[in-house]
Amino acid sequence: MAAALSAESDRQIPFMRLPSRLLPKLVLALLAAAVAVWPQVASAAPAPPMVVSVHRASGAISSYFDFAARPGRAATAGTLELRNQTARRVTVLLDPVDAVTATTLGSAYQVRGTPIHGPTRWTSLPRRTVVLAPRASTTIRIVVRLPRGVAPGDYLSGIGVQALGGANQAKLRGNVAISSVERYAVGVVVRVPGPRHPLIRLTSAAVERNPAGVTFLVRGRNPGNAILQNIQGWILVTQGKRTVARIPVGPGTFVTGTSIAYPVPTLREQPKEGTVYRVRALFRYSGGRAYLDTLVRFGHGAAVRQETYGGPKAPRSGGSALLFILIAVALLALLGSAGVLWHRRRPVSVQSAIRSLDRALADARDRSEPLSIIRISSTNGEPRDRSLPALVRERLRRSDRLHHVNGHELLVVAPDTSAEAAGVLAAELRRRIDREDVSPPVSIDVITPNGEGTAADLLNGATKANGASAAPHPDA
Numbered sequence: 484m485a486a487a488l489s490a491e492s493d494r495q496i497p498f499m500r501l502p503s504r505l506l507p508k509l510v511l512a513l514l515a516a517a518v519a520v521w522p523q524v525a526s527a528a529p530a531p532p533m534v535v536s537v538h539r540a541s542g543a544i545s546s547y548f549d550f551a552a553r554p555g556r557a558a559t560a561g562t563l564e565l566r567n568q569t570a571r572r573v574t575v576l577l578d579p580v581d582a583v584t585a586t587t588l589g590s591a592y593q594v595r596g597t598p599i600h601g602p603t604r605w606t607s608l609p610r611r612t613v614v615l616a617p618r619a620s621t622t623i624r625i626v627v628r629l630p631r632g633v634a635p636g637d638y639l640s641g642i643g644v645q646a647l648g649g650a651n652q653a654k655l656r657g658n659v660a661i662s663s664v665e666r667y668a669v670g671v672v673v674r675v676p677g678p679r680h681p682l683i684r685l686t687s688a689a690v691e692r693n694p695a696g697v698t699f700l701v702r703g704r705n706p707g708n709a710i711l712q713n714i715q716g717w718i719l720v721t722q723g724k725r726t727v728a729r730i731p732v733g734p735g736t737f738v739t740g741t742s743i744a745y746p747v748p749t750l751r752e753q754p755k756e757g758t759v760y761r762v763r764a765l766f767r768y769s770g771g772r773a774y775l776d777t778l779v780r781f782g783h784g785a786a787v788r789q790e791t792y793g794g795p796k797a798p799r800s801g802g803s804a805l806l807f808i809l810i811a812v813a814l815l816a817l818l819g820s821a822g823v824l825w826h827r828r829r830p831v832s833v834q835s836a837i838r839s840l841d842r843a844l845a846d847a848r849d850r851s852e853p854l855s856i857i858r859i860s861s862t863n864g865e866p867r868d869r870s871l872p873a874l875v876r877e878r879l880r881r882s883d884r885l886h887h888v889n890g891h892e893l894l895v896v897a898p899d900t901s902a903e904a905a906g907v908l909a910a911e912l913r914r915r916i917d918r919e920d921v922s923p924p925v926s927i928d929v930i931t932p933n934g935e936g937t938a939a940d941l942l943n944g945a946t947k948a949n950g951a952s953a954a955p956h957p958d959a
Contacts, residue, residue, distance in 0.1 A: 532573050532646045533615065535667050536564040538622075547670035548625060555631040557607075560671060563623040563642070567615035574647040575613040577623065579606040580668060582639040584705070584743050588714055588735020592641035592668035601740065602638035605629055606671055627673055635677020636708030639738050641668040672710070681770030682707030683714070683737060686853075687901060688762035688777050689744075692785040694792055696750040699728065701764045701775060704742040709770075711737040716766040718747050722759070727752060732766060753794050756786035774852050777901045836886035836894060840938035843884075843896050847932070855905030856930040857895040857912070861923045868921045878911050902931040 537546055539561040552558035567573045578595040581603050585591045593599075607626040615621065625642070644667040685703040692698075699720050705711060715733035719726070728749050737743070745764075754760075758781040766773040786797035840856070847854035859875065875885060875893060886894040897905055909927050916925060 532567065532569050533575060534564075534566040534568060535644050535669065536566070537669055538562045538564060547672065549670075549672040549674070551674045551676060552627060552629050554629050554633040554675065557626055557628045558673075560625040560627055563625060563644070563669065564620060565613060565615060565623065565644070566620040567618060570617045572617065573615045575615060576643075576645045576647060577608055577611055577613065578643045579603045579608065580641045580643040582641050582670070582738050582741070584736070584738045584741040586743055586746055588733055588737060588743065588745070590639060590670065590710075590736050590738050592643065592670075594666070595643045595645065599640075601640075602671075602673060603640040605638075605673065606640060606642065608642070625671070627671065629673070629675070633675055634708065635675045636679070637710040637739050638673040638675065639710055640671050640673075642671060643668050677708075679709040679770075680707045681709045681711055681768060683711065683766050683768055683771070683773040685764055685766065685773045685775035687903065688764075688775065688779050690760060690779045690781050690785065692781075692788040692792070692794075696748060697752040697754065697781075697785075697789075699747040699749070699760070699762055699779065700744040701747065701762065702742065702744050703737075703766070703773065703775075705737045705739055708739060710739050711768045711770075714766055714768045716764065716772075718745065718762070718764040720747055720749070721761045721763075722754075727760060732764075737768070753789065754781040754786075755795065756781060756783055756798055774899065775901070776899060777904055778907070836888050837938040839884060839886060840894070840896055843898055844932060844938060847898065852899045853901045854932055855897045855900040855902055856932070857897065857905060857909050858892065858928045858930060859895070859912070859916075859925055860892040860928075862926050868923070870919065871916070871921055871925070874915055874919055874921070875912060878908065878915060902929060905929045905931070 537548065539545060539548055540550065540559045542549065548560040550558060550560055563577075565575055576595060579599055580595060581593045581597065581599050581601075583591050583593060605627045607628055609624060613621060613623070683703055683705055685701060687702045689700045689702070690697065691700065699718075701718055713734045714737055715731070715735075717732055718728070718730050720728040728747050730747055732745070760779050760781070762775065762777055762779055764773075764775040783797065786795075789795065790797045843854055846852075859871070872885065872887065872893060875895065879885060879895065880897075882898055884896045886896065888894050895908075897908065900908075906929055909929050913927055916927075
């Protein structure tokens with residue numbers, strides 16, 4: 484694990500305010516001074532106040548602890564050796580810290596003082612504060628106590644190590660100085676025996692404006708029970724036919740039970756409020772792949788921040804939500820390679836709809852792709868208008884499937900479609916149906932399965948009990 488043992492360095496460089504006409508000369512002078520004094524600073528830099536060494540209870544030599552343990556038992560991970568390399572006393576602080584996944588993939592750790600959760604609470608330290616005499620050393624035994632009922636899987640946490648008063652300061656010339664504090668985090672990987680289920684879900688995307696520019700975010704999580712390594716892939720952002728950004732992903736690590744918001748910076752992008760982008764992403768990992776294809780909108784708040792940072796003026800109001808929906812639906816129509824397809828199939832039976840939906844649910848789970856279902860049914864139980872299926876087909880994509888469940892209900896199965904994208908499609912269906920004054924009135928629900936429920940469960944209305952979320956889509 485590449486980042487199981489990490490060190491942080493905090494640097495502060497004071498500066499003085501000078502007239503702008505002197506800045507070019509000052510830059511040249513600082514560059515010359517840096518070249519002249521850097522070898523002296525490097526050679527005179529003091530050694531770290533302490534050295535941290537990991538001694539595992541078993542297995543190969545490593546910079547982090549990695550061992551198997553069983554629920555309800557205590558296991559010795561090994562020992563930490565702390566060595567004071569200075570001629571003065573050093574106080575060392577030790578704390579269990581949560582493991583996280585870095586935004587661009589990689590194992591990382593929280594700083595001391597932040598709340599701890601889950602497997603971090605299993606680590607037992609005999610002492611949290613250690614005082615080392617000059618040139619002295621000591622060892623700290625690391626024990627992990629697993630509660631009963633812990634499920635099989637890989638669990639990562641960390642041990643933070645920091646020396647108080649261990650700040651190093653290197654002074655250059657005048658009033659310019661560089662100070663640094665060394666902090667270490669030692670990884671603790673606990674492997675509970677049992678089957679592994681590697682899984683990544685890319686859940687959504689967003690766009691925001693910060694001082695550096697417009698940044699797109701691809702959100703994902705690792706809900707499986709394995710620490711995934713060597714993840715690779717790509718992220719593509721487009722606006723119409725224009726490619727806004729395309730970046731490679733990985734190779735990287737995704738820690739079990741953590742989430743990320745992978746950033747895609749676009750420093751020159753200055754969109755108008757309401758601009759809609761299409762965000763696609765693919766993450767490949769050992770055991771599967773995760774795919775995302777969704778739309779994001781540059782909203783009013785982001786436009787106001789952009790104006791604050793010197794960008795175009797933002798409109799006075801928040802913009803037209805109807806305009807956004809129309810643009811989003813137009814872009815959704817492009818997701819199919821052949822555009823809108825008229826389905827000229829005969830109505831299928833309830834059994835056929837259940838079989839088709841079960842296949843779609845299984846495919847979505849196997850491919851770690853989103854799946855959405857749009858249920859259209861008459862509100863009073865009367866038979867649906869005969870023109871309703873044709874109205875619905877007009878707005879479907881090639882990948883969508885329309886099922887006639889019974890005489891008063893239609894079901895649209897939309898594979899590889901997030902809840903947000905399905906909501907946009909449902910709003911367009913609502914407007915199309917309302918324009919034709921269909922009778923009897925119909926309700927439109929968006930269902931997003933997120934568990935192990937079957938098609939029969941969904942069609943019987945047992946969505947909440949079987950891991951799906953359903954909500955009537957508001958009239959738009």
